[in-house]
Amino acid sequence: MVQLNASGSGHIHTVVLDKTGKRSFGICIVRGEVKDSPNTKTTGIFIKGIVPESPAHLCGKLKVGDRILSINDKDVRNATEQEVIELIKDAGIQINLEIQTFDKQEEKKVSDNRENGFIQNKPRLGPAPSIKQKPPNVNSLLKNTSVAQSSNMDSNYQDDDDDDTRDMTGRIRTEAGFEIDRASAGNCKLNKSEKERDKETEDEFGYTMAKIKKRYNLMSDLRKVEITKPPNQGLGLALAGHSDRQKMACFVAGVNPNGLFGSADIKAGDEILEANGNVLKNRCHLNASVIFKNIDCDKLVLITSRRKASDDMSVKPVKRFPPEVDDTKFLFEQFPKARSVPIKKEGFLGIMVIYGKHKEVGNGIFVSDLREESNAQLAGIKVGDLLLAVNKDVTLESTYDEAVALLKRSEGIVNLVVMSLKKEEPEDDKKGGDGDKAGEKRKKRNQKNRKTNRSGNM
Secondary structure, X not given: OOOOOOOOOEEEEEEEEEOOOOOOOOEEEEEEEEEEEOOEEEEEEEEEEEOOOOHHHHOOOOOOOOEEEEEOOEEOOOOOHHHHHHHHHOOOOEEEEEEEEEOHHHHHHOOOOEEOOEEOOOOOOOOOOOOOOOOOOHHXXXXXXXXXXXXXXXXXXXXXXXXXXXXXXXXXEOOOOOEEEOOOHHHOOOOHHHHHHOOOOOOOOOOOHHHHHHHOOOOOOEEEEEEEOOOOOOOOEEEEOEOOOOOOOOEEEEEOOOOOOOOOOOOOOOEEEEEOOEEOOOOOHHHHHHHHHHOOOOEEEEEEEOOOOOOOEOOOOOOOOOOOOOOOHHHHHHOOOOEEEEEEOOOOOOEEEXXXXXXXXXXXXXXXXXXXXXXXXXXXXOOXXXXXXXXXXXXXXXXXXXXXXXXXXXXXXXXXXXXXXXXXXXXXXXXXXXXXXXXXXXXXXXXXXXXXXXXXEO
């Protein structure tokens, strides 16, 4: 076991992070080995980057170069980087970290290339300061951790290091032009020997089984399931979440024998890890439903882990189709003030939405404007309402494009689950246009003195 510096160049404290309303805790890690005196070495897991506006950044208690000693009371000083990543992913919405950090004087000396607790877009930290008791040399840990600038898949093979220390947030395009998550197996980096052994040609999403097995090396019985997806046809899959509400997963609860996956290599209990480069591991199964519905490609590729149908699933295996499951029920438990509003869609609903941030609930889809005398306004929808679901599709973690696609595709009586918040303009993350030409005049009149946000009028 690694001994901490006896002279006290670092001190230990506990940090609790909660990612409610966020996609991740916002910690980027790397395993390193450094000399903190001529005769002693310190090895361990260090923080190499903190995502802006993430729980790790907003707590103000973490710094680049901090060493993680334990996660939820599990000692990680001798753990591998991949083991720590899996611990963080499996932690649920809250995580307890034991951190070794440096004193304020030393922090100040190594803060040239960082601000507000996260790395700026620079290749590496500056030279380590000269002090009597040196903390772990952050430079040696981070020398290969610059954020990838390339917008294509060439960044997969920038070097032959085993550890992939690139930024895994956001999206990237494959060589075939398909947009995938940076954290996808399609963007996994193989070292020189692995590339030589991998004779498989990458598909549109960058997948090969070698990359899939490396990305999910701790998962059992990995499979790549591929089908042709006709437009406007259901998949015939019933999905379920984790039985533990503190954990998120996307399980196959049932397969319709007459559906698209009826003859595919997939069955109840399988965990879906990815779909067409969209990472679903540690995400809510409700978001998976939205992602599936918004895939406009005629090819659907799932990465799965074969597991027995067990108590991990929130429901029993489904044997009858269509399954009678209403995924919106939990919304009213999580948001007691939420309400269901049925609206008759006659060409349009009359609402505009934005993707923004509210201090009460965090990021989400909000109603930014209403068409006068529209069915949505008459039904009681209000500007500023948080949109939680469209019919039975939950939009709690949806992107702007995913939510707009659901609203535009809805027909007949549309049931919206919304929640009114304290009056506060959501902080808008994106900017865009209007999807309802009939409401253009009213929009210009009402927004004459307002900044235009990314919004869609449905």
